[in-house]
Amino acid sequence: MSSDKSAAAAATAVAVAVATLPSVDLCKGVNGLDKVVLREARGSSAEVYLYGGHVTSWKNDHGEELLFVSSKAIFKPPKAIRGGIPICFPQFSNVGTLEQHGFARNKIWTIDTDPPPLPTNPTSKAYVNLILKPSDEDLKIWPHRFEFRLRVALGPGGDLMLTSRIRNTDEKPFSFTFAYHTYFSVSDISEVRVEGLETLDYLDNLQNRERCTEQGDAITFEGEFDKIYLGTPTKIAIIDHEKKRTFVIRKDGLPDAVVWNPWDKKAKAMADFGDEEYKYMLCVESAAIEKSITLKPGEEWKGRQELSAVPSSYCSGQLDPEKVLQSC
Numbered sequence: 518m519s520s521d522k523s524a525a526a527a528a529t530a531v532a533v534a535v536a537t538l539p540s541v542d543l544c545k546g547v548n549g550l551d552k553v554v555l556r557e558a559r560g561s562s563a564e565v566y567l568y569g570g571h572v573t574s575w576k577n578d579h580g581e582e583l584l585f586v587s588s589k590a591i592f593k594p595p596k597a598i599r600g601g602i603p604i605c606f607p608q609f610s611n612v613g614t615l616e617q618h619g620f621a622r623n624k625i626w627t628i629d630t631d632p633p634p635l636p637t638n639p640t641s642k643a644y645v646n647l648i649l650k651p652s653d654e655d656l657k658i659w660p661h662r663f664e665f666r667l668r669v670a671l672g673p674g675g676d677l678m679l680t681s682r683i684r685n686t687d688e689k690p691f692s693f694t695f696a697y698h699t700y701f702s703v704s705d706i707s708e709v710r711v712e713g714l715e716t717l718d719y720l721d722n723l724q725n726r727e728r729c730t731e732q733g734d735a736i737t738f739e740g741e742f743d744k745i746y747l748g749t750p751t752k753i754a755i756i757d758h759e760k761k762r763t764f765v766i767r768k769d770g771l772p773d774a775v776v777w778n779p780w781d782k783k784a785k786a787m788a789d790f791g792d793e794e795y796k797y798m799l800c801v802e803s804a805a806i807e808k809s810i811t812l813k814p815g816e817e818w819k820g821r822q823e824l825s826a827v828p829s830s831y832c833s834g835q836l837d838p839e840k841v842l843q844s845c
C-alpha cells in the first residue's frame with residue numbers, strides 16, 4: 518500500500534472510531550434552555566434538560582423516539598415540561614402542602630463534575646451527573662437542606678438508567694415522596710397492556726385514593742386511568758401490540774408504581790397537551806408514595822429506574838404474562 522493510501526486508511530479508521538464513540542454534548546434546546554445530549558456508540562441517544570433534570574428524549578439505535586413529549590409542551594420555567602421523565606420531588610401529586618409533584622421538576626439543575634462514586638461503575642461513557650440543592654427561596658417553602666444527585670446513563674444496548682441519590686445535609690430529619698413520572702410513547706393506548714401489577718392493591722386517584730385490589734389479568738385501557746399500585750415487583754412490562762415493542766421497567770428502592778392516562782376529557786382541559794395525544798402516551802411511574810422516605814441528618818436514599826425497549830418477539834412467551842416478565 519502506498520504511503521498516501523495508508524495515511525488515508527488510517528484517517529478513515531480514526532474518523533470511524535470517533536463517529537462510533539459514545540459522546541456527551543452540552544447544547545441549547547427549545548427556547549435556549551441548556552440540554553445534555555448522550556449518544557451511545559451503536560446509535561441510541563437521550564436528551565436531558567438542566568431545567569427540571571428532565572429527560573425529554575430517549576431513542577433506540579434506529580433513531581425511534583421511545584418517550585412521549587407533547588407537541589404543546591411549554592419549555593419555559595416555571596411550567597414543567599409535559600412529557601419525557603419529570604422528577605417528582607419532594608412531593609408526589611398533591612399529597613402534602615407543596616405545589617403539585619414538588620419543585621424539582623421546575624428548577625434549574627447543574628452539572629455535577631465530581632459526584633461521589635456509585636457502587637456500580639457505568640458500563641458506558643454516555644452519562645451525565647446532575648445536582649440540585651435548595652435555593653433560599655426553596656428553603657422558605659420546604660425548610661430542609663438536601664443534595665439531590667441524578668445520574669442519567671445510556672447503556673451499550675440503549676437502555677436508559679436513572680439513578681437518584683438524595684442526601685440530608687440538614688441538622689434535622691425530613692421526609693419526602695418521589696416519582697420518575699415517565700411518559701412512554703405508544704402506538705395506540707387501546708392496544709397496550711401493562712403486566713406485573715395484576716392482583717396488587719392500589720390507591721385510586723379518581724376515587725379519593727380509595728384502596729382497592731386489582732382483579733383479573735393484565736391492565737388494559739378504555740378510559741381515564743390514574744392509580745397508585747402498592748408494593749409492586751421490581752420489573753413491570755408495557756406491551757405495545759401494534760408496534761410489537763415491549764418496554765421493560767426495572768426499578769430499585771421504588772416500591773410503588775403510578776399508571777396514568779388522562780383520556781379525552783382531561784386531555785382537553787390541559788393547555789400543554791393535545792386533545793388527541795392521550796392515545797399515544799402512557800405514564801408508568803416508578804415511585805415511593807405510600808410510605809414516605811425519611812432521612813436523618815447525613816443519611817442518603819437511592820432510587821433507580823432502568824428502561825429497556827425490546828421487540829415483543831424477543832419476549833418469547835408473549836401471551837403469557839408470567840413468561841413476558843421472565844424472558845425480558
Ligand code: BG6
Pocket residue numbers: 597610617618698722743744775777802
Ligand atoms: C400523575 C398523577 O402522576 O400525574 C395524576 O397521578 C396527574 O393525578 C398527572 O394528573 C399529571 O400531573 P401534572 O401536574 O404533570 O399535570
